Amino acid sequence: MLLLNTRPIERAQALTQILEHDQIDVIELPLLELKAMPYSAELAALYQQLLHAQVIVVVSPTAVDVGMRYLQASQIELSALNQVQWIAVGQATARSLQRYGITATVPDIENSEGMLQLPVLQHLHLQHVAFWRGRGGRQFMMDALQQRGVNILNFVLYQRQCPAQTMTQFQQLSPRLLTMTQPIFVCISSEASWLNWVKLCQNTPEILSKCQYLTLGQRLTQLLLQQQIPAVQQLESLDPESIRNFLLKQKGTA
Known part of the structure; x- marks a missing residue:
């Protein structure tokens, strides 16, 4: 074997x-392999909108590392996001967030389908969800939320390649x-x-x-x-x- x-x-x-x-x-x-995208004016503008997010979906430990680094570059204190509920795709990502003092919700099945079943994403008044992700990732999940009228803040933080x-x-x-x-x-x-x-x-x-x-x-x-x-x-x-x-x-x- x-x-x-x-x-x-x-x-x-x-x-x-x-x-x-x-x-x-x-x-x-x-x-x-995952490589960080450069910090850009587009990302800087997205970070300013992050203050309105109700949920942040974080899809990997790399997304945590790059996302937090660029949060600091945007001069936004983590305490300004106290209203946010965090979702981690899996336990490794949740552990990465825990290093920043963040307790994240983790689905039983560690993928997009599992996350979509979480109660926090079933809320009728959900309006703004941010994704910290890699290029090309989680499109199925974002599309499913957009079809329910949710506004997506799409943070492409790294690229994935063989x-x-x-x-x-x-x-x-x-x-x-x-x-x-x-x-x-x-x-x-x-x-x-x-x-x-x-x-x-x-x-x-x-x-x-x-x-x-x-x-x-x-x-x-x-x-x-x-x-x-x-x-x-x-x-x-x-x-x-x-x-x-x-x-x-x-x-x-x-």
Whole structure:
């Protein structure tokens, strides 16, 4: 059994360590890297509107780090946002916010669908929601709120791209993946990471079809199934312990 740990490099280590402890073969192959966008006049104007926000949705630890840095650049005190309810997409993001003294609401299922089910976003009088996000991320969630008449403050704080090193690493790894007879699991945590994986496999479609995919949430699972990917297992959380338990169960039945 092999797991390709595709989480961004700063978030991959906890999963790798817990799996290696159980003698599960792991290769870190990050499909996304996150790079801060420059602080701009557009962002500065958005930060001034942040004072009217009722909810701030924060989608990653990187969004916390860049968002807080640019909040300071905008000369806005965190105390000026006392009226805001914070939503973190997952526990790692919530821990990052906690370092600033912020207690955030976290959905049971750590994705857009899970966040949309939170009571705070079901409020009839919800008018202004800010998103601290990366380019291309959370469009489904923002569209769903806009259809309900909610005004979206769209903070694009970083861009997501496939690391150049991953492309080189994949080329070196491909012969091994092509000849492996043991199961190969690939963690897919977002549509962006899936699209990068498909691009990596464009010259070796055999790898794309032979792998088994661990997908976060129902929407991502359906996306892969619609593309005729045969082996898809839905995750409800990216918690390393839950992924470990799933893989140990698979290992036991192999």
